[in-house]
Amino acid sequence: MAPKKRVVIRNHSAEANLFARRTFITFAGIIILSLVLFSNVYNLQVSSYQKYQTRSNSNRIKLLPVAPNRGLIYDRNGVLLADNTPVYSLEVIPEQVNNIKNRLSAVSQLLDISQEKQDKLLQAMKSKRRFKPIELYSRLSEQQVALFSVNQHKFPGFFIDARLKRYYPFAELTTHSLGYVARINGRDSLALEQQGLAENYAATRNIGKRGLERYYQDILHGTIGHQEVEINNQGRIIRTLDFTPPIPGKDLTLTLDIELQMIAKRALSGKRGAIVAIDPRDGGVLAMYSNPSFDGNLFVHGISSKKYKRLLAPESNKPLLNRTLQGYPPASTIKPLLAITGLDAGVITPETEIYDPGFYQLPGIETKRRDWKKWGHGKVGLSKSLEQSCNVYYYDLAYKLGITRISQMMRKFGFGEYTGIDLHEESRAIMPSIEWKRARYNKPWYTGETLSVGIGQSYWSVTPLQLSQALSILVNKGEIKVPHLLKATTEVVVHDKDASTAQTIVTEYVVDEKQPIVLKDQHSWDLVLDGLHNTVQKFGATGYAAFKGSKYDAAGKTGSAQTANIEQGEEYDASQVKESKRDNAMFIAFAPYENPEIVIAVAIENVAEGGGGTNAGPVARQIMDQYFGDREIISKDPRKHPHHSKDFHQKIKNTAGNP
Amino acid sequence: MRNTGHDQHQERTLWQSLHIDLPLLIGILILLTLGLFVVYSAGGQESAVLIRHAKRVGLALFVMFIVAQIPPLSYRRWAVPVFIIGLMLLSAVLLFGHVGKGAQRWLDLGFTKFQPSEIMKLIMPIMIAWYVSQYDLPIKISKIIIAFILVLIPTLLIAKQPDLGTSLLIASSGIFVIFLAGASWKLIGACVGLASAFAPVLWMFLMKPYQKQRVLTFLNPEQDPLGSGYHIIQSKIAIGSGGIQGKGWLQGTQSQLEFLPERHTDFIFAVFSEEFGLIGVGLLLTVYLAIVMRGLWIAVNAQHAFTKLLAGSLTLTFFVYIFVNIGMVSGLLPVVGVPLPLISYGGTSMVTLMAGFGMLMAISTHRRFNI
Secondary structure, three states, X not given: OOOOOOOOOOOHHHHHHHHHHHHHHHHHHHHHHHHHHHHHHHHHHHHOHHHHHHHHHHHHEEEEEEOOOOOOEEOOOOOEEEEEEEEEEEEEOHHHXXXXXXXXXXXXXXXXXXXXXXXXHHHHHHOOOOOOOEEEEOOOOHHHHHHHHHHHHHOOOEEEEEEEEEEOOOHHHOHHHHOOEEEOOHHHHHHHHHOOOOOOOOOOOEEEOOHHHHHXXXXXXXXXXXXXXXXXXXXXXXXXXXEEOOEEOOEEXXXXXXXXXXXXXXXXXXXXXXXXXXXXXXXXXXXXXEEOOOOOHHHHOOOOHHHHHHHHXXXXXXXXXXXXXXXXXXXXXXXXXXXXXXXXXXXOOOOOOEEEOOEEEOOOOOOEEEOOOOOOOEEEOHHHHHHOOOHHHHHHHHHHHHHHHHHHHHHHOOOOOOOOOOOOOOOOOEOOOHHHHHHHHOOOOOHHHHHHXXXXXXXXXXXXXXXXXXXXXXXXXXXXXXXXXXXXXXXXXXXXXXXXXXXXXXXEOOOOEEOOOOOOOOHHHHHHHHHHHHHHHOOOOOOOHHHOOOOEOOEEEEEEEOOOOOOOOOOOOHHHOOHHHOOEEEEEEEEOOOOOOEEEEEEEOOOOOOOHHHHOHHHHHHHHHHHHOOOOEOOOOHHHOOOOOOOHHHHHHHHHHOO | OOOOOOOOOHHHHHHHHOOOOHHHXXXXXXXXXXXXXXXXXXXXXXXXXXXXXXXXXXXXXXHHHHHHOOOHHHHHHHHHHHHHHHHHHHHHHHHHOEEEOOEEEXXXXXXXXXXXXXXXXXXXXXXXXXXXXXXXXXXXXXXXXXXXXXXXXXXXXXXXXXXHHHHHHHHHHHHHHHHHOOOOHHHHXXXXXXXXXXXXXXXXXXXXXXXXXXXXXXXXXXXXXXXXXXXXXXXXXHHHHHOOOOOOOOOOHHHHOOOOOOOOOOOHHHHHXXXXXXXXXXXXXXXXXXXXXXXXXXXXXXXXXXXXXXXXXXHHHHHHHHHHHHHHHOOOOOOOOOOOOOOOOOOHHHHHHHHHHHHHHHHHHOOOOOO
């Protein structure tokens, strides 16, 4: 490879020219390639600028959802029933802690956190980004919060995070109507997705599971807000670019009166049963209580399986069941409605009287149906049939009406139908008919069953809510106002993120009305209402004891429902019967007699002794006493104050222990 | 050595006596200064990175100055032995080299690690220019064949490491000499034809899977946006989102928020484009072209075929660096590990490059020296 010595003289200028030519060609190539580079960059930076600008922004800008605060719930007098209270949790950002194990055990010692939990945390830290906070301990007590705050300087990287959680200050007193919120589960998120609400719930943890919390979930929830942040390639937040605050959910004001709830709870303590009180003027539910109840707060934080099992245990008497929406045999409480049906159908008139020998026999059938009063009520007209709750009168009436006419009219009073109250848990209960029995049991209807329907037994079941609604229709003389718990919603409207423009808007609930019941003779209403008035006001009538001495003018009707079949000729004796087969006590009442403000339905399961008058009546009385307070409302019409009947002494014995 | 007795200005005489080509130096200094700013931005605004880079720049300038003092024609004396040593070092790399990033590129000398392929970047044009310049130009076909073999040996040794990018760059620096020496157009056409015929062979038998992946990614980066396509996608987003005016120095979100990988080294052009926009790119390319023009001017005005060929090859290789780097970062070419000359965070390559500029300066300023 060594160069050879060359003797030929080189043509230097020709070589230089060749080289210059080649260099020029090269330079031209370089210019062309440079233009290619430039035009490519031009293409990226000018022609496709929008596209890459967008992609660059979507790289670095993230929208973080911010959950709205849930609307609060108040009773009709502004007492807070559902609150959002801060819950404190201890969190840690691993990246900011030098010796995590050491610091963790120190903070655990301070706040008394178990070793097991520490290990879990250390495990969790491995799988998470080191700059993202990890929850170390949820639901710190105020004492723990204080203890940590004083010592915070010793624990860099540890901090306390406060979140709002639902809290029901009245606990089990309001659970059945308010319901509760709990963590959004898989089924909830699927439902939200199907409704197209998933985006609005992106930051929301809890959702209404029962009661009003569920029914008004959309209103209570509000609208999600967004924090627009700049992030780096690891997802770490660098800074906040923009903030769209969430719109809090609307506050609800209910028609409920928490004081009435308290009375209801006290009146039902130790019993299984339900109370519904409605203002017949607008259908607003004043009280709605089912005993036993449970604390909805348990579910907000996720109930432990141990506690849940305890709620389901037989000795707990089904506290999860909302008895106000549960079917009970109505017993004699529906007699006034049957009387209306009879009058309207022309089957009976105000003057119709029957003779009650103490039993009733269908023509040509030997079976005797006994009245509750062994020796009978003698001659019985409309008012007396209610006052004395005469079974024979209503056996006869039901027989004459037939099941179809009864069933049709009772449906108008709302039995066997949803009332339309703002709760999803409502039951329709059962209004039997020939078609219903055919569909349900595939069996024909028997006339004997019609007789049982006449005294509110057989397949017939009504919810306390339906019963109070039916009474409400009765006192409104046919007008139907759909019962409801919501009175008004309140929202604060802010314009253009400017807090000074905040405006509180209260929207009153619009009462829903259904097609009213129109009787051939509107006077029939007064006849039956008069009968109910007598039932309570007349000494010796079945409801007399319950409202004796009240300052307001009440009316009502008792009921005592069999829950077990009593054999022909057998005597019912509560003390001899298993507790679960004892009679249910029912009572309906309203007051004042003129211009009623409150109607009440009470159901108490399996009472030991006596019927509706002695067991359920006093419960209704306590609610009304609370409702009217010191108000004295006496009817001015002397006719409305019945005199004591002649057989006063005889009757007072009976009122004590019978419906 | 000091031959300054010509009709030149005092100033010019001073630079010449220092063997510094002033226009070239100005262009280089502009880019090096710019590089300091861009590296600072790309390096997460850490002064430590900047200081390390500045030290390398200083070292590179010093090397350039030293190399510029050596009379260029004296390279010829050392061409063959150094070339042979270079080949031995490359073989040593394959045998005992230090493995890094899945390739053997480094020789561990105990006190420092050393990349023989960097030296080859300089030896190759010297060797081929020395060989070709012995004969009359235009170069004859028989000489071309020998020159080709001389090019091929180190190229294959480097490609085997494997370092495809560097081997192609080194090969091109040798081939440029042959081209400038006047290889006939027919032959060039034949070679291009041959090369394209060879491409499938290269693909099927010689390329490593990661190299194939790079080519596939280049053809369609969106097929694996979080994997192999991530670099090029983020790089294009950075460039594109810079727009005409750029986002401003230190304001590039793609780079500052670390979406862009290898920001201060191979992908620094994306940082620059994002922050300085099309205007910045235009100016950058202008400065590069000015340097290239000056290099070619030096080549044309060199007085000996050897220095002409060497200067031309060095200048062309410099441009190839620019073209390959910008082409790769902006998605025109597959990803090969080539830094942006004079701007990227300096490594050995910056020192080699500046040594090359030292040679150019030597060729420019030693021209009065006797052959």
